[in-house]
Amino acid sequence: MTFFIIGLMVFFGAHSFTAFFRNARQGVVDKIGAGGYRGVYSLFALAGLVFIILGWPNADTAPIYIPPYWLKHIAYVLILLAFILLAAAYAPKGKIAAAARHPMLAGLKLWALAHLLVNGEVRSVLLFGAFLAFGIADRIAVKRRGAPVPAVGPWRHDVISIGVGAAAYGAMAFYLHPMITGVSVF
Numbered sequence: 358m359t360f361f362i363i364g365l366m367v368f369f370g371a372h373s374f375t376a377f378f379r380n381a382r383q384g385v386v387d388k389i390g391a392g393g394y395r396g397v398y399s400l401f402a403l404a405g406l407v408f409i410i411l412g413w414p415n416a417d418t419a420p421i422y423i424p425p426y427w428l429k430h431i432a433y434v435l436i437l438l439a440f441i442l443l444a445a446a447y448a449p450k451g452k453i454a455a456a457a458r459h460p461m462l463a464g465l466k467l468w469a470l471a472h473l474l475v476n477g478e479v480r481s482v483l484l485f486g487a488f489l490a491f492g493i494a495d496r497i498a499v500k501r502r503g504a505p506v507p508a509v510g511p512w513r514h515d516v517i518s519i520g521v522g523a524a525a526y527g528a529m530a531f532y533l534h535p536m537i538t539g540v541s542v543f
């Protein structure tokens with residue numbers, strides 16, 4: 358459990374520094390440059406992720422709650438929407454990105470919530486709860502900073518987001534999720 362907790366702290370520590378301590382972040386960027394900052398940030402985020410992955414098998418699997426079976430179906434829909442939102446964050450901006458305002462954070466929150474609906478053991482609640490809490494806090498921080506809202510683009514951009522999101526969802530659900538986690542989605 359120690360590696361897992363250290364991984365969460367390092368991963369979310371790096372992300373929190375970038376999201377919530379903008380003046381301190383800018384000071385570091387001024388000292389080591391934007392490329393240097395991105396490199397150090399990436400190393401911390403990757404190290405945190407590695408610790409999370411290494412610690413996952415030995416993390417506490419005691420149940421906190423037992424989710425009802427039917428929540429799986431809601432989770433499937435939420436994850437599909439999360440993938441579409443993630444695609445909308447990187448595709449040319451359409452109505453989906455404008456409506457979500459920050460589609461990456463919206464997708465992250467849906468993804469984490471969906472996993473909390475169907476996973477009630479300690480390690481899952483810690484992992485997905487941390488992602489959900491970070492997504493909510495970061496969205497509040499972005500709103501306070503007054504980050505610009507994406508302009509509404511043509512509907513064909515939404516078609517791209519939906520297509521790419523659905524394809525990524527299919528790849529993850531049928532192939533990658535079982536490979537990465539050892540857990541079959543369906």
